[in-house]
Amino acid sequence: MIEILKVIVLGIIQGITEWLPISSTGHLIIFEQILSLGDPKFFEVFKVVIQFGSILAVCVLYFKRLNPFLSTKSISNKKETWNLWGKIIIGCIPAGIIGVLFDDLVEDVLSGTLVIAIALIVYGIAFIILENTKRRVRISRLEDLDYKTALGIGCFQVLALVPGTSRSGSTIIGGTILGCSRTVSSEFSFFLAVPVMAGASLLKLIKFGLNFSMTQVIWLLVGTFVSFVVSIIAIRFLLSYIRKHDFKIFGYYRIILGIIIIITLFI
Template sequence: MFIELIKSFVLGIVQGITEWLPVSSTGHMLLFDEFLQLDFPKEFTDMFFVVIQFGSILAVLVLYFDKLNPFSAKKSPAEKKSTWTLWKKVIIGCIPAGVIGILFDDLIHDLLYGPLVIAIALIVYGILFIVLESTHHTPTTTSLESLSYRKALLIGVFQTLSLIPGTSRSGSTILGAVFLGCARPVAAEFSFFLAIPVMLGASGLKVLKYGLNYTAAQVGVMIVGMVTAFVVSLFCIRFLMNYIRKHDFKVFGWYRIVLGIVVLLYFGLFAS
């Protein structure tokens, strides 16, 4: 049991870091799962990888509580209205991925979840990040308030690409937002907020599919993973927001390419 808790702790660290950086949490989890396989049924492990994301979501809610809270007594009526408008944009942005995810979740999992697809997605999106950042562009959307409903929906369309494993949810939404003319801080924050309903919904669906018949050991493993992901996410989100105010996303693009090659080599040479 102690070993499983240690594994959960490590996986929580990986989740907390890779969920918010545009480097694909799925790709990292695939590699770490090769060496840190949880000693539980596969159905529980699949659910665990999704449910520990709840810890990451709590970090967003804590860090951005004031910005996301439309009921705050500190806010003026105009500020409360602006907060409700932000939530409307988030909901609109979640519709495409929500619909596609509900309709085709099992099919996507059965057909696309494999090292080859993940590696290709890592490399392709890594190249796209480098190409996009090498192209001069002046942001036209420099605040969440100026983000239009149309642009929010289009960013949501980009988010559907994250259903392909290895793409990265934050990677697809940030890349899409920057491509659509959003400043990097706006792209990153809106990506964080889009994660709230999407990841809560995904976690809920996995729990419902698995059921509520957990052993004490399984509950302990999930709690350790979620708490770890929460704490690590707090630091990771702050790091990313500070980083992108002075730097671009090229380093993440190169990292994705290297990781994609590692995945190809490992699973081609050693795990076949």
């Protein structure tokens, strides 16, 4: 029973932190110290596989927008949807290549708690600086996003391979720097997550194998379901929040959390 409660808490953390720009992997690695599931190798798989719940949340919320086969869509709308998928694929190429090549390096060298803390602080400062800088928004609708900008955002997504940076944080910062509005940057970040996170989850499953005990299977299913439900709430919250506010609050949160982690390490 206690282990199931741990899994639920970890699923909640995944669902919230995957979409808010505060680093899901960083939070999961930190909280795993408190909410240990026993086998460290299984936890490596667990924290990636429950991302399927977050992916499913995007697919459900944006089903009509991402589905090019809907009979209710006109030919032009279907073409527009295929065009969006083309941009998503282009944006995923950099992270896909670098992720496969350096997956072991990230796990072995860059997954330390100090690295996570530093990444939290650095990106927190980046968000605050970005919001304090005057910028011209040239892309206020997702339909106006061009392939070059999509690839540029994809290059920023590569930075998220370092735990603590945040995949959504990297792509949102990238989109903002490249002239996208907060809403466009956030929504394209959601869409980029679908193939990237699905690929990362499948890669982790292949490397680990399917040698799960029945208990571990239950943990994965529960964690994925909780992640799905919480992700829907988190996505809706973020889109509603950024209509009236900027990203500074997330920057301050990241800095404070990073400092607390560093202090804890040295104490």
